[in-house]
Amino acid sequence: MNSNNHFPRLLGDIGGTNARLAWQDSRQAPLSDIATYPCADYESLLHAMQHYLKSHAKPTPRWCAIGIANPIVGDHVQMTNHDWSFSISGVQQALGLERFLVINDFTALALSLPALSWSDLLKVGGGEPAPDAPLALLGPGTGLGVSGLLPANRLHASVPLNGEGGHVTLAGTNEVEDAVIQCLRRRFGHASAERVLSGPGLSNLYEALCEVAAVPVQARTAAEITAAAQAGSDPQCVQAEALFFSFLGTMAGNLALSLGARGGVYIGGGIVPRLGARILASSFRERFESKGRFRAYLATIPVFVVNADVSPALIGASRALDDL
Numbered sequence: 001m002n003s004n005n006h007f008p009r010l011l012g013d014i015g016g017t018n019a020r021l022a023w024q025d026s027r028q029a030p031l032s033d034i035a036t037y038p039c040a041d042y043e044s045l046l047h048a049m050q051h052y053l054k055s056h057a058k059p060t061p062r063w064c065a066i067g068i069a070n071p072i073v074g075d076h077v078q079m080t081n082h083d084w085s086f087s088i089s090g091v092q093q094a095l096g097l098e099r100f101l102v103i104n105d106f107t108a109l110a111l112s113l114p115a116l117s118w119s120d121l122l123k124v125g126g127g128e129p130a131p132d133a134p135l136a137l138l139g140p141g142t143g144l145g146v147s148g149l150l151p152a153n154r155l156h157a158s159v160p161l162n163g164e165g166g167h168v169t170l171a172g173t174n175e176v177e178d179a180v181i182q183c184l185r186r187r188f189g190h191a192s193a194e195r196v197l198s199g200p201g202l203s204n205l206y207e208a209l210c211e212v213a214a215v216p217v218q219a220r221t222a223a224e225i226t227a228a229a230q231a232g233s234d235p236q237c238v239q240a241e242a243l244f245f246s247f248l249g250t251m252a253g254n255l256a257l258s259l260g261a262r263g264g265v266y267i268g269g270g271i272v273p274r275l276g277a278r279i280l281a282s283s284f285r286e287r288f289e290s291k292g293r294f295r296a297y298l299a300t301i302p303v304f305v306v307n308a309d310v311s312p313a314l315i316g317a318s319r320a321l322d323d324l
Contacts, residue, residue, distance in 0.1 A: 005062065006099075006321065010053070012066030013105060013313035014045065015270070016081030016142030017199075021052045022314045023061075031314055033058070039082050046091050053095075064092075065101040065317040067108025069143055071164055077102065081142045103162065103320055105313055106145035109268050109306075110137050110160040111323065112316035113149055116308065121266075122277070125285040126302035129264040136261035138165070138252060139269025139306075140201065140244075144194035148259045157323040160316075165255065166194040173250060173287070176212070180243065183208035196247050199271060202226070205240040226275060245279060248272070249287025256301050257294060265303045273307040 007027065013020040019039050022031040033056045042048040045066075052058070070079050078085040092100035113135055129135075135149040146165030152158040170191045172178040184191035184204060196205050202222040210217040213236060220228070220237070228237035248267075256265050265288075272279060289298045306312060 008061050009318060009321065010049065010061040010064040011314045011317040013108065013311045013317065014066055014068040015105065016069050016079065019048050020311045020314060021049065023056065023058060024318055031310060034310060039084065045084050045086050046094055049095065060096045063099045063321050064095070064097050065321045067103050067105035067313045067317050069105045069145065072102055072104060101321055101324065104147070106137060106139065106147035107160045107162045108313040108316035108320060110147040110149040110316065111158070111319040112312035113137065113266055114158065115315055116306065116312060120306060120308040122305040122307055124279055124303040124305060127300045129302055130262035133263035134259045134261045135263040136255045136259045136265040137268060138255055139267055140197040140248065140271045141269035142199055144197045145269060146255065148261065167192045170196060170247065171250060177243065179212045180205065180208045183211050193251050196244065197251060202240060202244055205243055206236055209236045209239050222271070242282065245282035245284040246287050249284040252303065253288040253291055253298055256298060257291065262301055265301060266306055267303065268306040272305055279305060
């Protein structure tokens with residue numbers, strides 16, 4: 001079968017805040033007509049996709065794949081961090097697609113990792129990636145995405161992991177973190193990693209620290225918290241950003257141990273890349289390696305912040321059409 005019969009393709013990276021869509025004309029063609037739409041501006045995923053095709057004067061694509069910030073179980077998708085819900089088969093029929101593949105957004109991002117260049121990455125300590133070893137992936141954004149990529153062999157392509165690791169139970173390593181987690185338990189019942197490692201999580205951290213310090217809480221967004229932290233204008237904001245990186249290091253180290261990710265740990269999502277080099281001055285790397293008898297093991301594993309101009313999950317969505 002001529003693989004170009006699977007083109008053109010519509011590709012998507014759908015988060016809780018923004019929907020990113022792109023076009024690919026052929027296997028050798030780069031992604032084009034990349035557009036970002038606020039999810040809140042559209043009634044549904046279908047309407048956003050129809051708007052994209054109309055505004056860019058595109059024909060009906062043959063194949064389409066999207067990575068979406070949600071578990072995919074069956075035909076019906078109800079987003080966790082947004083109010084969109086849809087039937088996979090219904091969208092396929094409405095758009096007249098030959099194939100419509102819907103996968104978790106971090107599964108798509110995991111598939112893109114081998115295609116990233118060094119210019120797309122900020123290294124945060126460790127040695128060189130071990131060849132043919134698993135890769136780990138996590139990323140705070142509207143929620144906390146977690147995935148990984150198992151190496152390819154002669155029998156199959158690389159295998160992405162599809163899970164909901166952002167909802168594992170949050171663990172503290174000192175009295176301050178324990179006090180914060182107690183606040184989160186009182187508020188949410190279950191204190192998951194996503195309750196602190198996300199945009200809303202930064203607000204949760206700040207509010208919990210205000211509660212612990214018995215100081216008034218100001219209404220602050222995640223961006224306002226990190227801005228105040230950088231300016232040093234609010235001690236609870238400074239502490240919230242510091243705890244964010246500490247919890248992230250603990251979570252990343254746990255994931256590296258769980259997957260044996262000697263090929264590297266990658267941090268995506270919308271928050272950490274925007275904070276730039278601040279991760280280098282944080283406690284992230286110390287927390288990442290602070291695993292007792294396995295400190296030396298983790299010290300060799302490199303960590304990379306993904307900071308690509310084009311959403312790598314769009315590339316991963318195209319790869320998923322070929323590999324899954």
